[in-house]
Amino acid sequence: MVGTPSVLASLSAGLREFYEAPYRRTMARARRDEDDLFTLVVLAEALGVPDPASYYTVEMLPLVADRVHEWHTRMGLDRSPLEHVSCC
Template identity: 40%
Template sequence: MSLADRIERFRARLAEWFRGLYHGMVSHPAYEKIEKEAEDVEDTFMLACFPEAFGIPSPVSYYTAELLPYLEDEFEAWERRMWDRGSLLERKGQQYHF
């Protein structure tokens, strides 16, 4: 193995290490925040469409019931998530690591 091959292999390992470091420090936390915000927006949309699932009367439930066949899988996951999660304050407080 020549010196040039060893240097090239070292540079490839170093580049892979830096990619992992960048992903762990910058991009992965950003993706987590984006996913949490998207989940919050989806939860808000589902609550606006189907408030009667939690006992909140809604005058537009007749119209939003037409969406139910299209959102069946998301509805079950959303309902389970809403019943299992703690308070909204507790969920938002996770970002401060108390």
């Protein structure tokens, strides 16, 4: 029967996949770029860049510390630019 909930749910899931699939990679790249910018802003003071918001971003360092290795390899750096964080 065409009006059953399982058929409609299946059709809805198929249409959602059809429309979202071409944009999934673009959205993942945009999310990764946004995360990289966030990491740079949080680590700016440790990198030697004067940051007027360092008072607020220092609270976020523990959230970013475990992702430093992924970030610096994506940025093309062989080693971590932070002397107190040695991940490699």
